[in-house]
Amino acid sequence: METEWVEVNLKDICVNKSNTCKDLESANIERYVGLEHLEPEDLRISSWGLVKDGTTFTKIFSSGQVLFGKRRSYQKKAAVADFSGVCSGDILVLEAKQDLIIPELLPYIVQNDNFFDYAVGTSSGSLSPRTSWKHLSSYKVRIPQDKSTQKEIVERLNKIEYAIIQKKNLEKATRIYKKKLMKEILSKGINYAEFKQTDFGEIPLTWKIQKLYEISSRVTRKNKEELTDNVLTISAQLGLVNQMEFFNKKVASKNLQGYYLLEKGDFAYNKSYSNGYPMGAIKPLERYDLGVVSSLYICFRMLSDFVNNNFMKYYFESDLWHSEVSKIAQEGARNHGLLNISVKDFFEINICLPPLIEQEKIVSILSKVDAQIKSYEQESLKMIAIKKSLQQRLL
Incomplete structure (x- = not known):
């Protein structure tokens, strides 16, 4: 029956x-x-x-x-x-x-x-x-x-839900490993025996401490020619992402000529602090060739003779720069969720920098970990798609 x-x-x-x-x-x-x-x-x-x-x-x-x-x-x-x-x-x-x-x-x-x-x-x-x-x-x-049929549906969905959880747990464990690895490799380098004492603690003898303004240039070009209407926002998890993708709607003004114009590889600093990001977030533009951001962001471009762009992406993904920013963020001077940091002070922060060849080695190591994380993510997404398909058929 x-x-x-x-x-x-x-x-x-x-x-x-x-x-x-x-x-x-x-x-x-x-x-x-x-x-x-x-x-x-x-x-x-x-x-x-x-x-x-x-x-x-x-x-x-x-x-x-x-x-x-x-x-x-x-x-x-x-x-x-x-x-x-x-x-x-x-x-x-x-x-x-x-x-x-x-x-x-x-x-x-x-x-x-x-x-x-x-x-x-x-x-x-x-x-x-x-x-x-x-x-x-x-x-x-x-x-x-019939509740027995309901139970059968739940059992089928639970099996795939369990598989999704297993993949997500692997992804989470790999992210934790990456965080520990970044803390170690971005401050101690690869197989160093000699170190020197700095404000960052002990760092390899051949590494330098440089001001951000020495290895980057500020981006202040406005979107006056209206080269793009790709309005970006900084998500701590997703990086620089299109506002429609993130908010499901545009929250920017209709006139975008006063917005900063970013090119692929440029960085933007969002001074808004949130859980897990007490000093705000610094992210590079990776998803698109061009985009515009609010003038509340501090934008800059790395000088390729000194730094590897991907190294700086990992550097700002870590918390190594937090102590530098906390020195210039005036205590109690937080306004509407924004840290009170001037552009001049921001570019005065110190950066702990290895030689360019070692930056590339560090990027290679961390990129492999990222590839494993992405693999777990993709496997999870495939399983989620299967679960959704089942839900459509069964409910």
């Missing part, structure tokens, strides 16, 4: 929980989750904040519930909690109605391209579009009435 499938609204199979708690200590709630802790297209919650460090969140969630990011839902953030805590008001807490659906199926209904598209289509707002439970509750989905 064939299983009967029925079309239901989301509100028929789950509840939007909005319970709150103000005395988190008495309730023994130790962890909180913000949107920044949810990874795109990842059903796991692998990071969180500690309540003891301070939070304004009061919305409670429990293990087994689904957390969905309703702000900027195009970022595709939905995950299953495996612990209890509190979360941001921009996160919906969804709980399955177990008389109609097994709880394990709900995450695959929510973390689904059809659902994300619906969420985006029901969002409103300019810079931070939000959807709401009022709109999402009417989302329609077909499910099998």
